[in-house]
Amino acid sequence: MTHPHRLLPDRVSLFLDVDGTLAQIRPRPEDVGPDVRRNTLLRRVARAVDGRLAILSGRTIPEVDYILDNAVRAVAGVHGLERRDTEGERRDYLITDEVRQALDQAILVLNALAEQKRGVLIEAKGKSVGVHYRLNPEAEDMVLTITQNIAQNSPLSLQRGDRVAELRAPGPDKGDALRAFMNEVPFEGRMPVFVGDDLTDEHAFRAAVELGGFGVLVGPERETLARYNLPNVAAVLDWLEDGVAHHA
Numbered sequence: 555m556t557h558p559h560r561l562l563p564d565r566v567s568l569f570l571d572v573d574g575t576l577a578q579i580r581p582r583p584e585d586v587g588p589d590v591r592r593n594t595l596l597r598r599v600a601r602a603v604d605g606r607l608a609i610l611s612g613r614t615i616p617e618v619d620y621i622l623d624n625a626v627r628a629v630a631g632v633h634g635l636e637r638r639d640t641e642g643e644r645r646d647y648l649i650t651d652e653v654r655q656a657l658d659q660a661i662l663v664l665n666a667l668a669e670q671k672r673g674v675l676i677e678a679k680g681k682s683v684g685v686h687y688r689l690n691p692e693a694e695d696m697v698l699t700i701t702q703n704i705a706q707n708s709p710l711s712l713q714r715g716d717r718v719a720e721l722r723a724p725g726p727d728k729g730d731a732l733r734a735f736m737n738e739v740p741f742e743g744r745m746p747v748f749v750g751d752d753l754t755d756e757h758a759f760r761a762a763v764e765l766g767g768f769g770v771l772v773g774p775e776r777e778t779l780a781r782y783n784l785p786n787v788a789a790v791l792d793w794l795e796d797g798v799a800h801h802a
C-alpha cells in the first residue's frame with residue numbers, strides 16, 4: 555500500500571476517525587484529551603474543505619467534542635448509533651426498551667467482571683458498553699467468552715476493536731453514517747475520503763469506495779478495504795497539514 559497523494563480540499567468530503575488516527579492510543583480511554591496542534595489544524599481543514607468534514611468515532615459525541623475541543627460540528631458517535639449533522643441537529647438512532655434493558659443487564663455483569671479482573675475497564679456509552687483489556691491483555695479470552703455469551707443471549711451485537719470488546723445496540727455502523735452524511739449538504743456530490751485505523755473502520759472504507767472515493771488505513775498494513783496507508787497519527791496530521799498548506 556502506498557502513501558495517499560496530496561489531499562485536494564476542493565474535491566473531497568473528508569471523514570476522520572479519532573483514536574489511532576487523530577489521537578495516539580493511550581492505556582485508558584480517559585487518557586486522551588484535547589491537543590492544541592491537532593485541534594487548530596482540524597479547524598483549518600474544516601475551512602479548507604468548506605465544512606465537508608465529519609468525524610466518525612466509536613466514542614460518544616460529547617467525548618469527541620471534548621477531545622477535539624468542538625473543532626468539528628458533524629460527528630457520528632458510538633460507531634454510527636449517534637449522529638449530529640453540520641447544522642448541529644442530532645439524528646441519533648433510537649433503541650428499543652428491550653435493547654436498553656439488555657444493555658443495563660450487561661453493564662451489571664461486566665462491572666462485576668471488572669471488579670474481579672485487574673486491568674479490565676468498563677466504558678458505558680449509552681447505546682453500547684465497551685470492555686477494555688489493554689492494561690491486562692491476558693484477560694482477552696475471558697472478556698471474549700463473557701461478551702460472546704451475552705451477545706448470543708440478548709439483542710446486543712458484539713463488536714471487536716483495538717483491545718476492546720463492545721456490546722452494542724444493533725443499528726447503523728460507520729459506513730451507514732458516512733452514507734447518511736453523503737446524502738446531505740454540504741457533503742453530497744464530492745468524493746468521500748475516510749481515514750481510520752481500526753477493524754470497525756472497515757465499514758466506512760467500504761462505503762467510501764462504493765460512493766466513488768477511497769480509504770486510508772492508519773498503522774501497520776493488514777487486509778483492508780482501504781487503498782492507501784499512513785504509518786501513524788503523526789503522519790495523518792502531516793498529511794492534513796500538507797493538504798491545507800497547499801490550498802489556495
Ligand SMILES: O=P(O)(O)OC[C@H]1O[C@H](O[C@H]2O[C@H](CO)[C@@H](O)[C@H](O)[C@H]2O)[C@H](O)[C@@H](O)[C@@H]1O
Pocket residue numbers: 571572573574575578579580581582583584586610611612613614677684686688715716717718752
Ligand atoms: O472510532 P474511534 O474514534 O477510533 O474510537 C474507537 C474506540 O476508541 C477508544 O478506545 C481505544 O482508544 C483508547 C485510548 O487510546 C485505548 O485505551 C483503547 O484500548 C482503544 O480501544 C474508546 O475508548 C472507545 O470507546 C472507542 O470505541
